[in-house]
Each structure stands twice: as C-alpha cells, then as structure tokens.
Amino acid sequence: MHGRRHPTSSDGVLLGRRGNVSPLTNKGDVSYYTNITLGGAEFTVLIDTGSTDLWVAGKVPESQDTGKASGVTYAIGEVKGPIKKAHLDFAGHTVLNQAYLEITPGDEPAGTGLIGLGPNSGSNIFRTLNSSDGHAVLDRIFLQNTSTPNFMTVLLGRSEDPVDTFPGDFTIGEILPGFENITSQPKLTVTDVPIWEVGDQHFQVLLDADGIIGPTGQPVKVKTAVDETKNKKQVTAIVDTGFSLSQVPRAVADAFYGDIPGAQFANVSGIGRTWIVPCTEEVNITFKFAGQSYRIHPLDAALEPSLIGIDSIRNAQGQDCCIGTFQPILFNLGKSPNFDMILGMSFLRNAYTLIDFGDFLAESKGKGDPYIQFLSTTGLSDGHSEFVRVRLGGNDTTTDRTLASSHNNNTASSGSKRTLYYILAGVLIGLAFLIVVGVLIFNKVRQARNRKTAYHSLGDQTNAPTNAAGMQQYYNPNTQYDPYQQNQYQAPNPQYNQQPPQYSQGPPPNQYSNPWDHRY
Incomplete structure (x- = not known):
C-alpha cells in the first residue's frame, strides 16, 4: 500500500492546511x-x-x-x-x-x-x-x-520529485488526508534502552532479520551490536528526522554502493567520508519491517550535489557523481551501543511516519507501549520511471542493470548481466584450475608408486601457510564480517587503503550529514 505524497481528499482534491x-x-x-x-x-x-x-x-x-x-x-x-x-x-x-x-x-x-x-x-x-x-x-x-x-506524523518532500513539488508536513494527533491507511500498517514497538541509560532513549525499532536488501536483490549480511537483542540478525534503527544522510554500518554502505560501476569512496566537504556514484547509475535499496517492504527512491539513494551548493563531484574516471545518502557511521558507537543505524531523511522521504508516544509521555499512566508505523510512499515502477526522467533525461539506459524486486513476497530479483558474466568467468577459471590440479595429482601418484612417502594425518598442518608472525593461517568460508569490528575490516577495494579524495566547492553552510550533529 502506497500513500500519495500530497495531502488530498478521497476524491483527489488538494486540501488546505488544517489546525494541527x-x-x-x-x-x-x-x-x-x-x-x-x-x-x-x-x-x-x-x-x-x-x-x-x-x-x-x-x-x-x-x-x-x-x-x-x-x-x-x-x-x-x-x-x-x-x-x-x-x-x-x-x-x-x-x-x-x-x-x-x-x-x-x-x-x-x-x-x-x-x-x-x-x-x-x-x-x-x-x-x-x-x-x-x-x-x-x-x-x-x-x-x-x-x-x-x-x-x-511526518511526511517529507523531495526536491527532485518531478511530480509533487511538496516540501513536507508535520502533524500532532492528526493523520494527513489521503494517508489514512497508515493506521492499518504494522505497529513497530519501540525498543527500550537499559534503565540506567534512559537518557539515551530514542524512537528506535527492529528491522526484520535479513531486512536490508541491496541493489543485487539479496539481503545484506549484518548482525546487531545491541546486547539486548535476542535475534542477532535483527538490527536496531533510530528514526530521526534530523539526520540528512542515514548512518549505517560500513558493511551496509559497501553493499549498497561498492559494486556500482564508477563508485568511489571519497571525502566530501561538509559531509565527510561516504560513497559517491555516477548520477546516471540507479541504486535500488529496500528495508523490511514486520514483513513489509519500504523501497528507497533511487533519487534518494544518491543525492545530487548541486542541491547542497556543490557544483560537481567527479570520480577517478571523470564521471559526474552523486553522494551516497546511506553513509558509514561517522562517530564511535562505543562498546555496548543501544542501536545499529540511524534512518534519517534519505529513508523518511519514502515513508509517511507515525510515532505514538505511549508510556514515553511524561507522567503517563498505563498508556501502553510506544510504537511507530510506516506507510510506503515509493513504488517500484514510479521510482524507476522518475529516476529515468530526472537523471537520464527520459532515456532509459538501465535495462541491463538489476532493478529492485518487489520483496513483498520475500522474493529477490535476478542478478544483472554484469554479475552473470562474472559468475560464468569464475566457473571457467575454476574448471581450468581443476584440470591443472588433476594433471599434477596424477603425475604425483604415478611417481609415488615406486617410493615410500611420509604419512601426515588430516590434522597435520605442518605445511599450512603462515603469517608474518609465524602463526598458521586458516580460511573459514563461513566467517561473517562483523561491521562493528572496524579494525578487522579488509576492504575489497584498494581505494580504501588510501586517503579518500577530497571534494569541495567552498564550505557549505552546514555539516549536511547531520546538520546539528545529534547527541548519541
């Protein structure tokens, strides 16, 4: 169910402002x-x-x-x-x-x-x-x-929206006309922080397990750092209208942008370190809460630099780039954080949001648990067609790229042709390697028939590779990257081992990543 972005009556007539x-x-x-x-x-x-x-x-x-x-x-x-x-x-x-x-x-x-x-x-x-x-x-x-x-309730508008030039509305105790369906959406219970940290309580909710879907249509593998969360595959997200760029674990940002052609990790003036991607590349992202999918409009996944006063940003190939709006977390979460990510404006432009205070209200008496409801305002076809219209001048060049799948039925879209080529190339290389190894083994067996060899049990790792300290190294294919152990992160892109390039067109008026640098 998707809501209209501009408040209307049931017959589609635009409504004037109401009291609250x-x-x-x-x-x-x-x-x-x-x-x-x-x-x-x-x-x-x-x-x-x-x-x-x-x-x-x-x-x-x-x-x-x-x-x-x-x-x-x-x-x-x-x-x-x-x-x-x-x-x-x-x-x-x-x-x-x-x-x-x-x-x-x-x-x-x-x-x-x-x-x-x-x-x-x-x-x-x-x-x-x-x-x-x-x-x-x-x-x-x-x-x-x-x-x-x-x-x-909060409804945020989008500057590049080609249909609704609507800045946004905030209401107290009232539902915007045309968005009444929000009351039938799942009530996401706000998670409590430990009582001794009640001063750090925010409006925060749990995503579904495997509830972050990247451009490939597959779940992003990430686990929570919040001790109180029982299912470690569920991450805790703060809902925050004050953060311009949503703050996510590094592994999530990498999964969103790292494989986009021409993407580069850079240091953007006034924003900090984040991904930049060619503005012509469509980035499809989905978040899932209580089984419902909330798609991120491609125009929200990467921000046009001119909107914040930067004339242009170019990658190493000289392509004009937009700014990834799901940014690796800028600040230290500490050893025992109460949340994993902050869903800011780049998320909230895609969901009409209702926040019920429940017993968070001062002097409350049995008002029940606080909760949040989201009503999606971004559809798959609308997001794609509007991206083509705004960023590609109406000429759809994205047909050979993976588009976001519906995910409402928990299905994933097929990979792009580029991914298929990589898989086929990998299979051919693997087959060639196996043939070479087979030949070598066959020759060794023939040579060993006429002489005795030393016996080593399967557990004998005498010849295992060693690291610089002389310790044996083992590869565990089931090891999962923990996004909160930053010192263990081995980036796949050699650009990460370098100081990210700086992009600036003079100092912007604010630190846009979070204009007031929130207290967390």
Missing part, C-alpha cells in the same frame, strides 16, 4: 524546517525526532529567565545557554511558559533553532529544572490537551 498541521520547508533534501512563534517572535526551527529540547538563537522578546542554564552535547559540538520560558505557538497549539534554551547567535543565525521531538527522558532542560516546568514541547501539548491523540 505545521507545514515544512525543504532545504535541498538535507534540512526540514518549520516555523514557531516564541514570545511573540517567529523562529525557523529544524524538526528533530532524535533529540528532545527546544533551543533558539537570538533574543525572545517576551520571556522570563529561570536563573538556570543547560545545554545539549552532540556528536560534534554543542549548544548551551540560559533556560528561559515564553509562550509557544506550534502546529495549532499554544503552550504557556514553555522552557527553552536561548543560544547566542553565531554558527546558528539569529531567528533559527531546533525543536526536539524525542522522548522527554532525554531532556536536559527537564533534568536541570527537575520539575514539570521543564517538560518537552510535545509532552506539554499532550498533557494540556488530553483529547489530542498522543502521536505525531
């Missing part, structure tokens, strides 16, 4: 903003389900100081300032004396900010004030409006 809807502004597919009014002044704030606190840069006219200060530490950098209170208007709701951080303008221009939409347990303001005065924005709204259902 906050329109979004899409800046190059790397930031989604909405407007709030705080103390009578308007601020443009990034929507962020990956953090909890509200902060704005600049003075708020009608505000009161609490006499206390706090801050939020992100993966890179931090924000801090005095905790103040002011009346807030957001998505059709008014909150009196909402607590927020007032940040001195600098890297963040005056009039901008961030509204955290995550669980209240992650609020530094709440911990500092140590009272209900410090509750997060959505908790305040839900607690004062008991008739409002305790969920939010």
Whole structure:
C-alpha cells in the first residue's frame, strides 16, 4: 500500500492546511524546517525526532529567565545557554511558559533553532529544572490537551520529485488526508534502552532479520551490536528526522554502493567520508519491517550535489557523481551501543511516519507501549520511471542493470548481466584450475608408486601457510564480517587503503550529514 505524497481528499482534491498541521520547508533534501512563534517572535526551527529540547538563537522578546542554564552535547559540538520560558505557538497549539534554551547567535543565525521531538527522558532542560516546568514541547501539548491523540506524523518532500513539488508536513494527533491507511500498517514497538541509560532513549525499532536488501536483490549480511537483542540478525534503527544522510554500518554502505560501476569512496566537504556514484547509475535499496517492504527512491539513494551548493563531484574516471545518502557511521558507537543505524531523511522521504508516544509521555499512566508505523510512499515502477526522467533525461539506459524486486513476497530479483558474466568467468577459471590440479595429482601418484612417502594425518598442518608472525593461517568460508569490528575490516577495494579524495566547492553552510550533529 502506497500513500500519495500530497495531502488530498478521497476524491483527489488538494486540501488546505488544517489546525494541527505545521507545514515544512525543504532545504535541498538535507534540512526540514518549520516555523514557531516564541514570545511573540517567529523562529525557523529544524524538526528533530532524535533529540528532545527546544533551543533558539537570538533574543525572545517576551520571556522570563529561570536563573538556570543547560545545554545539549552532540556528536560534534554543542549548544548551551540560559533556560528561559515564553509562550509557544506550534502546529495549532499554544503552550504557556514553555522552557527553552536561548543560544547566542553565531554558527546558528539569529531567528533559527531546533525543536526536539524525542522522548522527554532525554531532556536536559527537564533534568536541570527537575520539575514539570521543564517538560518537552510535545509532552506539554499532550498533557494540556488530553483529547489530542498522543502521536505525531511526518511526511517529507523531495526536491527532485518531478511530480509533487511538496516540501513536507508535520502533524500532532492528526493523520494527513489521503494517508489514512497508515493506521492499518504494522505497529513497530519501540525498543527500550537499559534503565540506567534512559537518557539515551530514542524512537528506535527492529528491522526484520535479513531486512536490508541491496541493489543485487539479496539481503545484506549484518548482525546487531545491541546486547539486548535476542535475534542477532535483527538490527536496531533510530528514526530521526534530523539526520540528512542515514548512518549505517560500513558493511551496509559497501553493499549498497561498492559494486556500482564508477563508485568511489571519497571525502566530501561538509559531509565527510561516504560513497559517491555516477548520477546516471540507479541504486535500488529496500528495508523490511514486520514483513513489509519500504523501497528507497533511487533519487534518494544518491543525492545530487548541486542541491547542497556543490557544483560537481567527479570520480577517478571523470564521471559526474552523486553522494551516497546511506553513509558509514561517522562517530564511535562505543562498546555496548543501544542501536545499529540511524534512518534519517534519505529513508523518511519514502515513508509517511507515525510515532505514538505511549508510556514515553511524561507522567503517563498505563498508556501502553510506544510504537511507530510506516506507510510506503515509493513504488517500484514510479521510482524507476522518475529516476529515468530526472537523471537520464527520459532515456532509459538501465535495462541491463538489476532493478529492485518487489520483496513483498520475500522474493529477490535476478542478478544483472554484469554479475552473470562474472559468475560464468569464475566457473571457467575454476574448471581450468581443476584440470591443472588433476594433471599434477596424477603425475604425483604415478611417481609415488615406486617410493615410500611420509604419512601426515588430516590434522597435520605442518605445511599450512603462515603469517608474518609465524602463526598458521586458516580460511573459514563461513566467517561473517562483523561491521562493528572496524579494525578487522579488509576492504575489497584498494581505494580504501588510501586517503579518500577530497571534494569541495567552498564550505557549505552546514555539516549536511547531520546538520546539528545529534547527541548519541
């Protein structure tokens, strides 16, 4: 079931804005903003389900100081300032004396900010004030409006979409018209972090076992590093509207992009190390939750550099390249992480998302488990045809490449012709090798008939190959690469052993991989 990208009535008529809807502004597919009014002044704030606190840069006219200060530490950098209170208007709701951080303008221009939409347990303001005065924005709204259902929904638009030039919408307690089917989608229970790490609780869910499907149509082999997960083939993903580029284990990023002709691992200014691929190459990716498939639009799998102010990026062959939007995780997860990946904007543009707070709500009493529902907004044929229209100028040159399969019936598409050629070549080489070995063995047997030879049991590895330290080496064909043991990774591409090339067209306005460098 796929939803329309633009809210419509049942008869297809476009609908106007409703009371609990906050329109979004899409800046190059790397930031989604909405407007709030705080103390009578308007601020443009990034929507962020990956953090909890509200902060704005600049003075708020009608505000009161609490006499206390706090801050939020992100993966890179931090924000801090005095905790103040002011009346807030957001998505059709008014909150009196909402607590927020007032940040001195600098890297963040005056009039901008961030509204955290995550669980209240992650609020530094709440911990500092140590009272209900410090509750997060959505908790305040839900607690004062008991008739409002305790969920939010997010629909993100796509800059290159040739059909719907729709930036996005955010709602509180309301389903967008035309997307009512989201309530019939599987409810994905939010996984709990250990009680002693409750401050790091996020909206995170389990993917299906073998639930990451790469361009070949086959599952990407990856296992979880989360100790509490029983099925190690199920990885935990945080759903985060604040991350421009989804963050995935290195093995996953390699499986998505490594075999694409012309792909190269590079260091892109303002983004960091990630894959680049020729913009004419269609990359098909699917994620599976509760047996449902969520395809990634090929336009979302690789970002057009001009959208973020970079004129062009070229690989070693001189081809114009786009930026892989499923990036190897930029930061250290630690020895015992609570999650494996972060599904950010590059994923969320492909699924209308509902997040129910359940008992994550402050002062909740038996409200049930929090959950997430996804409604796919990207179809197989639509994604392909739109990619051809936008990136290939309408001339479909992808017919000899593997297209993503439906996966709804848990089936995989056949490999591309290029893969078939490799297999046939491998078979021929293998046959030639066996013939040569057979001849050698036959000659050895003939020579051994007239002389005695020393006997070695099968367990005798005297002649086994040794490494530089003199230790015997053995090849285990069943060994699985653990993406979290980075020091053991042996990259198949010799480019990995070199410093990735730099690409820059002058410093971009933000660190686009995660504009506010989230706290994890």
